Amino acid sequence: MTTLPTGTDRKLGLVIDLDTCVGCHACVISCKGWNTENYGAPLSDQDAYGDPSGTFLNRVHSYEVEPAEGAAQLIHFPKSCLHCDDAPCVTVCPTGASYKRTEDGIVLVNESDCMGCGLCAWACPYGARELDLAAGIMKKCTLCVDRIYNENLPEEDREPACVRTCPAGARHFGDFSDPESDVSRLVAERGGFDLMPEQGTKPVNKYLPPRPKDKLETEAPAALPAVATETTGFLSWLDKTLDRLPGGGAN
Amino acid sequence: MHPAPSVILFTSLSGLGFGLLFWLGFGYPGVTGGTAFVFFAIAYLLAVGGLMASTFHLGKKSNAIKAFSQWRSSWLSREAWLAVISLIIMGLYGAGLVFLGTRWTLVGYVGGLLSLATVFSTSMIYAQLKSIPRWNMPLTPALFLSYGLAGGALLSGQIATTKALLLVLALVQVAYWALGDRALITSGTSMASATGLGKIGAVKAFEPPHTGTNYLLREMVYVVGRKHSAKLRIISLLLVAVLPMACLLLPFNHLLAALAVISHIAGVFAARWLFFAEAEHVVGLYYGKR
Structure with a gap:
């Protein structure tokens, strides 16, 4: 059913720390790996050895942000499905393939119902859904629903592949409906924000802003002064000898 | 947005077909027998042909039947239902006209209104999308209804009504372009709000996420041909309204009427191509594009 639930028991999602992300794309690769080898149609590539293009559920952009004063910053920006409370991708679906789960708020596609019309990808302002060209059906982040509840995996692996693999600790997984959860506290302490709030999608995933940078000196440092004025010994002799050579004597 | 031929054919042809069915339902022209058969055959070829074209771009056609299931929430599903119900009711009404020479007035009214509602639901598939500010305007349904009504009136051969509706269509189309050009800016969505880094x-x-292109860029960040948009707007307006209007203002003859119809249909295709190609999806902002 493609009407949205009035509320969900839990709100599982991600916090992405833009201060910590180093832009290594490990989350992109682990996501593609897990979701190709496990649940659902694999994430295909087309013309992999020519002009390659493929399906990804997580992509890392990089932005240059230039403040009014001071140096420009480079910010790496991973983006995947935000599992919106008011998900426009779900309500447009004509076949009932797209749905938002009542128990944990994860937005999923039932692949056996999808007809690959692509309207949900049009409805998503974030570009979180991609039509797989080999399978002809819509793919999206499942929040690794086949990992997080999977009792065959060791407990530390029961989180999304992108979170598990992030070497910088820039991705956090948890329940936003619990104000005491790690993710809720991170958002409260660090001023977590929504992407495109004006679109009214009420995304569950939050982004943490980069911390303020140290201010660099705006003027170039002056020429280094001589450290010692009276010198003795070998280095003093070398200094004076070099000064006497043609072209020497500066500083 | 990528102007897929299947979607341009679908919206253009089914709009004309259901527009014609609307007028036929209300008894314009009041034909029976063989003449009625010709009118209904044209309407059904356009409407059904357009609907068939819409299935060309589906990734998994075997699941298309499931598109009837979500009429409570999805405009695409509602459109599927309205199209089928209109075609059944208008088929019944047409059969009465063609084979019995009887006009079941009420059946015609209901079928005509449902045909117009089909055009409206097509427009709402696009107008509902907040992610595409140029489409997310009340003028989008107004535009589709104007095209359906004017094209239908032209095909049904009502000269006076067509002239008035072509004028309305031209005005709505120009207003749609004028407001549409400001839609992305006034939507408030920008690179600053998209990234939250403003x-x-x-x-x-x-740096983009990948060195190559991807589905999102191909499907939603279509920029080819935008530089010609001003010229194409003028061409489509000339073809869709000005030339047909000139043909209809001259003393009636069948050759001019045929020219008016051909010109109008070519104009609808050009305008519909622009409708898709010019529409900016906000996901382009993540790529520094629009």
Whole structure:
């Protein structure tokens, strides 16, 4: 059913720390790996050895942000499905393939119902859904629903592949409906924000802003002064000898 | 947005077909027998042909039947239902006209209104999308209804009504372009809101996620041909309204009427191509594009 639930028991999602992300794309690769080898149609590539293009559920952009004063910053920006409370991708679906789960708020596609019309990808302002060209059906982040509840995996692996693999600790997984959860506290302490709030999608995933940078000196440092004025010994002799050579004597 | 031929054919042809069915339902022209058969055959070829074209771009056609299931929430599903119900009711009404020479007035009214509702539901598939500000306007349904009504009136051969509706269509189309050109800016969505980094400073796309292209860019960040948009707008307006109007103002003859119809249909295709090609999806902002 493609009407949205009035509320969900839990709100599982991600916090992405833009201060910590180093832009290594490990989350992109682990996501593609897990979701190709496990649940659902694999994430295909087309013309992999020519002009390659493929399906990804997580992509890392990089932005240059230039403040009014001071140096420009480079910010790496991973983006995947935000599992919106008011998900426009779900309500447009004509076949009932797209749905938002009542128990944990994860937005999923039932692949056996999808007809690959692509309207949900049009409805998503974030570009979180991609039509797989080999399978002809819509793919999206499942929040690794086949990992997080999977009792065959060791407990530390029961989180999304992108979170598990992030070497910088820039991705956090948890329940936003619990104000005491790690993710809720991170958002409260660090001023977590929504992407495109004006679109009214009420995304569950939050982004943490980069911390303020140290201010660099705006003027170039002056020429280094001589450290010692009276010198003795070998280095003093070398200094004076070099000064006497043609072209020497500066500083 | 990528102007897929299947979607241009679908919206253009089914709009004309259901527009014609609307007028036939209300008894314009009041034909029976063989003449009625010709009118209904044209309407059904356009409407059904357009609907068939819409299935060409589906990734998994075997699931298309399931598109009837979500009429409570999805405009695409509602459109599927309205199209089928209109075609059944208008088929019944047409059969009465063609084979019995009887006009079941009420059946015609209901079928005509449902045909117009089908055109409206097609427009709402696009108008509902907040992610595409140029489409997310009340003028989008107004535009589709104007095209359906004017094209239908032209095909049904009502000269006076067509002239008035072509004028309305031209005005709505120009208003749609004028407001549409400001839609992305007034939507408030920008690279700053997309990334949330606007508080720090001016945001510029430094490096895309991949060196190659992807589904999102192909499907939603279509920029080919935008530089010709001003010329194409003029061409489509000339073809869709000005030339047919000139043909209808001259003393009636069948050759001019045929020219008016051909010109109008070519104009509808050009305008519909622009409708898709010019529409900016906000996901382009993540790539520093629009």
